[in-house]
Amino acid sequence: MEVPTEEKLTVSRGEWVISERAIGQRVYQGARPRRAMQAESTGDIWVIVDHTGDEVEDIALELLGQARELADRLGLSVVAVILSDDVGGLPPLLGQYGADTVYLAESPLLGAYHPDAHTPLLADLIRREQPSIVLWGATDQGRDLAPRVAARLGTGLASNCSRVDLSENGLLVMTRPVYGGKASCNVVCPQARPQMATLQPGAVPAKRLDPSRQAQVIAVDVSLSAQSLRLRLEEVIKIPPSDLDVTEAEIIVAGGRGAGSAEGFHLVEQLAHLMGAAVAASRPAVDAGWASYERQVGLSGKTVAPRLYIACGISGVNHHVVGMRDSRAVVAIDRDPQAPIFQIADLKIVGDLHEVLPSLIERLRRLRQERGTAEDEEVLQTLANVPGARQVS
Numbered sequence: 001m002e003v004p005t006e007e008k009l010t011v012s013r014g015e016w017v018i019s020e021r022a023i024g025q026r027v028y029q030g031a032r033p034r035r036a037m038q039a040e041s042t043g044d045i046w047v048i049v050d051h052t053g054d055e056v057e058d059i060a061l062e063l064l065g066q067a068r069e070l071a072d073r074l075g076l077s078v079v080a081v082i083l084s085d086d087v088g089g090l091p092p093l094l095g096q097y098g099a100d101t102v103y104l105a106e107s108p109l110l111g112a113y114h115p116d117a118h119t120p121l122l123a124d125l126i127r128r129e130q131p132s133i134v135l136w137g138a139t140d141q142g143r144d145l146a147p148r149v150a151a152r153l154g155t156g157l158a159s160n161c162s163r164v165d166l167s168e169n170g171l172l173v174m175t176r177p178v179y180g181g182k183a184s185c186n187v188v189c190p191q192a193r194p195q196m197a198t199l200q201p202g203a204v205p206a207k208r209l210d211p212s213r214q215a216q217v218i219a220v221d222v223s224l225s226a227q228s229l230r231l232r233l234e235e236v237i238k239i240p241p242s243d244l245d246v247t248e249a250e251i252i253v254a255g256g257r258g259a260g261s262a263e264g265f266h267l268v269e270q271l272a273h274l275m276g277a278a279v280a281a282s283r284p285a286v287d288a289g290w291a292s293y294e295r296q297v298g299l300s301g302k303t304v305a306p307r308l309y310i311a312c313g314i315s316g317v318n319h320h321v322v323g324m325r326d327s328r329a330v331v332a333i334d335r336d337p338q339a340p341i342f343q344i345a346d347l348k349i350v351g352d353l354h355e356v357l358p359s360l361i362e363r364l365r366r367l368r369q370e371r372g373t374a375e376d377e378e379v380l381q382t383l384a385n386v387p388g389a390r391q392v393s
């Protein structure tokens with residue numbers, strides 16, 4: 001296919017607008033172009049629900065709250081879409097979190113994520129119902145599925161957004177990080193429909209609107225045959241949380257130069273293991289060989305936005321902070337009360353991590369033995385009771 005020479009990005013009124021042409025250029029090279037739905041679509045706002053069995057992922061509930069807010073401003077309805085082999089009691093919950101309607105596609109072939117099944121099903125449903133906005137979680141599944149569906153529909157996709165809002169004329173403004181998180185840009189999709197974005201988990205809080213709220217449930221026809229699926233799922237292998245990719249983790253315990261040695265860093269790993277958290281590191285800890293490069297957070301490492309980020313012996317230099325500043329709650333442990341990390345911490349613990357971490361590990365072990373598991377609140381309470389801890393906000 002001939003590649004157009006037109007510039008990929010055009011700048012309009014201070015916003016970066018990815019032109020239709022540029023989207024076509026990127027999406028369609030080597031693929032089959034299809035006719036895009038056009039901007040007249042005034043359909044609803046959809047959330048594609050990420051779930052494991054009958055457990056909804058937090059991101060889906062967060063997206064529903066966001067969709068509800070946008071829908072109320074635009075006078076539209078919110079539709080939650082679930083693809084599953086057995087959804088159990090999910091639809092009522094989705095109604096309580098903001099959905100007006102739940103589209104339910106059920107088939108034994110939709111038990112696990114399968115691109116050959118999920119992509120055509122969603123693309124056909126969107127083409128038929130013409131939503132104006134579709135929101136996805138920037139999860140493993142969302143990151144794989146959303147671009148496939150966008151390509152089929154000939155529309156754009158802003159990936160890994162930290163926020164979405166509306167412009168004065170009702171367009172979805174999708175804010176995403178650029179230049180390794182040093183800047184962010186606003187992307188709009190002025191022509192093709194639907195406007196689509198994947199949002200980082202934890203970017204917006206979930207809001208349970210009303211426990212008595214109910215959504216209308218509509219069953220979607222599913223015509224899939226096992227023969228049409230080119231891949232076969234053999235086995236699902238669960239990765240221990242401490243080995244999770246840091247970008248996927250809900251809780252991260254990170255260690256820096258302050259750990260002092262591989263043995264010191266082992267305390268960070270022990271705490272992470274106990275909390276079901278992923279281990280991360282600052283660059284000096286990676287350079288010292290205490291953690292692998294894939295665990296590095298920051299400008300030249302990964303960008304994370306967990307529910308809880310515990311920084312141990314990390315000073316909080318901007319090169320590190322750009323990679324974790326979107327964390328929902330930050331706990332910092334450092335012996336220097338002036339360490340810059342404390343400026344962004346919700347809970348500061350001033351002390352030597354070689355004393356703080358063993359005492360914390362011991363308290364958490366006791367809590368686990370007594371209760372089986374510990375809720376976030378209890379863990380934070382335990383952290384707050386460590387000598388030297390001071391709540392900032």
Ligand SMILES: Cc1cc2nc3c(=O)[nH]c(=O)nc-3n(C[C@H](O)[C@H](O)[C@H](O)COP(=O)(O)OP(=O)(O)OC[C@H]3O[C@@H](n4cnc5c(N)ncnc54)[C@H](O)[C@@H]3O)c2cc1C
Pocket residue numbers: 255256257258259260281282283284285296297298299300301302312313314315316317319320323333334335336339351352353354
């Ligand atoms: C182009 C470029 C890219 C970079 N990319 C990254 C990146 O991706 N990620 C990254 O992290 N850095 C990156 N850096 C490096 C960055 O500038 C900092 O040097 C680094 O983040 C500092 O790491 P640190 O906080 O672990 O170490 P330090 O800044 O040395 O801080 C160590 C902290 O530990 C505390 N401490 C010491 N001993 C103890 C103890 N016993 N108990 C408790 N606290 C203790 C100290 O008070 C201090 O606050 C980059 C630098 C450049 C130039």
